[in-house]
Every structure is written in structure tokens, then in C-alpha cells.
Amino acid sequence: MDRRRYLAVSSALLAGALAGCTAPAASQADVSASAPSTPALQPDVDSDTLDELVTGTNTFALDLFDELRTAAESENLLVSPISATIALAMTYAGSSGTTREQMRASLGYTVADHQLHAAFNELQRTLSGRDDDLDGEDLPSDYDEGDDPVPFQLSLVNAIWGQAGFPFRDEYRTTLENHYGGGLNQVDFVENPDGVREAINAWIADQTDDRIEALLPADSITSETVLVLTNAISFMANWRHPFDEDQTEPAEFTALDGSTSTVQMMSQDVQVPAATVDGAQAVELPYVGGTTGMLIVVPPAGEFAAYERSFDGEQLGRIVDALEPQRGYVNLPRFEFDSSCKLEQALEALGMTDAFDPDAADFSRMADLSETGGNLFVDQVYHDTSISVDEQGTEAAVATGSVVNLVSLPPTVLNANRPFLFVIRDRPTGTVLFTGHVVDAGAAQE
Secondary structure, X not given: XXXXXXXXXXXXXXXXXXXXXXXXXXXXXXXXXXXXXXXXOOOOOOHHHHHHHHHHHHXXXXXXXXXXXXXOOOOOEEEOHHHHHHHHHHHHOOOOHHHHHHHHHHOOOOOOHHHHHHHHHHHHHHHHXXXXXOOHHHOOOOOOOOOOOOXXXXXXXXXXXXXXXXXXXXXXXXXXXXXXXXXXXXXOOOOOHHHHHHHHHHHHHHHOOOOOOOOOOOOOOOOOEEEEEEEEEEEEEEEOOOOOHHHOEEEEEEOOOOOEEEEEEEEEEEEEEEEEEOOEEEEEEEEOOOOEEEEEEEOOOOOHHHXXXXXXXXXXXXXXXXXXXXXXXXXXXXXXXXXXXXXXXXXXXXXXXXXXXXXXXXXXXXEOOOOOOOEEEEEEEEEEEEEEEOOOEEEEEEEEEEEEEEEOOOOEEEEOOOOEEEEEEEOXXXXXXXXXXXXXXXXXXX
């Protein structure tokens, strides 16, 4: 991996059947995304409100991961809950009634509605500004600017795609523009659904450096589609303490099913935050700048499944609180894998049921349906991810799509030679950016 880049993109897709309604066509020239922009409104959010938002989104992060891992217990898994929650927050802005109540509870939103979107605005600005304060002294001593010109970058952008002529409410459009950025790209789903789908996939591919090339599969966009919301997170980072490639050697990894394989195991003698909590080894490897890090947790041998089931926000907090600088060897396998899943079943299990029910869903704050008839509801939520970790850093991508239809050390401080959990988080706010597990490092090196 040459670029040591970590990328993510999340998109929420809103689609629908307009009973007895036709919309003005848009020209083919309109099938493109405007340049990503920052939210139009500068938010006024205090630190307590931001902390409350992060606490809620982290709860959702681990709840969502817990639901998804049950379907992928024997497979490597990566989820980007912050991408999913930002995309779903834009969907939530158009919800009402019981649908809104269920989404609020399922997504962990405890911040008052009149502050929620401003808080997401502030969180996006905070995360996107992490690279602004990077000091040259934070770079590794062997950093070669000519080989890697961008040691750290974290940014969040959004693009909004809507059917030309559809009666979106002004208040809804203003909320998206003020707090999530980007104007409405007017497109023609009615006459050119597949062309728009290809344009959206192209935008996602561009934002993820072609790691996610086809988030929206064939037939996911139809002439009934009315709105697509896309969010892209790009994160480019080198380790603050790179592993020496000369120290990487073949080693045995015991997978979850007990089988063993030979993997390329990175190793370094380093001082990093580390702890042992409830028998689990944990270290946090910081990226350049120190504001973002990968927390790696290796549960006791033979107890991975039970430990993972109990891994929640409280457990994460206990581990983070227990971290103290320790000197020792960290052994971590290189790993690279893709992960693809749909989120609707997990979201329904978390209590977000009405949003997926054509008869019960209420997205009346999104559009005026008095002239169109029918109803808006969430149909599918796509979530594709890709990650690579090597001696220099991390490269990954994730894409999420929500479809809504209108119907009618010496000593060793960490030895990851068996299944482990990992959490990539923004350290100053504690925001969980990604969470995943590696249960078969051999499969992740093929």
C-alpha cells in the first residue's frame, strides 16, 4: 500500500413511487454532483452538547456493530457508524410522528431536535479540521515528504440528489444546506434512473479513490426514486510510529474456528497507551498528529465470541480510561479485506421499524405529498467497506446507501495472533469513526 490512506463514504438513498404524479425532466447535463461544500451555517454549539451527541452516536455505533456481527461471526467485518448516522441524520430531518421517535431512539439521538443538526454540523467541522493544526514535529523522524506528501487528512462532505420538480419542503432543504452542506443536484430519475445511478456511483468512487466503485447495484434506482443523500468521509493517515518492514515476519494466527494460518506479522518495540481490562489486552496506535488512533483489543484466548457480545459503550469507556503509556512489543498482522452488508435488518432490530413500513412510515417533513399521493418509506440500506493496514498506516473505504420508497512490549503489550476487535476513533471527542473485527487474518492477507 503506497498511499497509506484511510477513506470512508456513506450515502442515504431515498426512493419512491409517485402514484399518479409526473415530474419535469432534467437534462443529462444535470446528472453530476456539484463540488462538495461546507455547511452554510456556522453552528453555535457548546461542548456539553457536542459531548452528548458523541455519546449517543457511539452507543449507536456499538449497538449497530453488535447486530451486524451476529450475521458475520466467522467473517472479518468493518462498519463505519459515523458515516451511517450522518446519512441517517439527513433522513431523520424529514421524519415525523412515530417514525421520528423510533429513529431518534434507535440512532441514539438524545440532543434536543432544535440543536441536533447544528451539533452534527459542529462535529463534521471539528473532524474535518483535524489536519489544520498538524505540526511538523508530529511527523515520524523517518518521514519522507517526497514519498508521502499528505501524512494526515480527515474531511467530511455531502452531496444531495433530488428529482427535478418534486415538492421537497423548503424547511427540509434548508436544514440540509445549513448543516450538511451542498445544494440540491436536480436530476431526472423518471427518464434516466440508471444514468443517475451511475453518476452517483461515480461520485462515490471519486470520493473513495475507487475503492468503492458500485455501491448502488443495478435496479436500486428506478423511475420512482425521488431523493439520494450522499456523505463521504476521507481519512488519510500514517502511523505516528511506523512499523519497520524489516521486523515483519511470518507468524501463526489462530482463527475463530481454531484453524491456524501463517500471516505476515508486523512488530515493533514502542511506547503506546496500553491496558489489560477483564483479561483483554488493549493498545491504541496513534496516527500522525495524535488526534486519531486505532484501538486494538485482543480478548482472552478462547473467549472472543462471549467478549464481543459484551463489548458496548461502557466497556469501551473502561478500556479508554485504563490506557496508560507502556513500553513493549506490539505484534499486529497486516490485514486487508472487503465487507458488504445491508443495514435495514439491524436497524429494525434496534427499533427503527416504521421507517421501513410502506403503510406506517412518516416522512412528511421531507416533502409535501398532498399533490403526489403515496407515501415515503425506507426500502434498503447498503453498507460496503474496504480496509488495508500495513507498516505505514491504513487505507480503507466504506459506503452506505439507505433506500426509501414512495409507494403507493518487552514485555509484549499486545500480541494479536488470534481474533481481535479494533476501533478507529477521534481521540479529542471520542467519536467512533470505524469499528470492526478480524477473526481470520489469513483470509485478510489473501
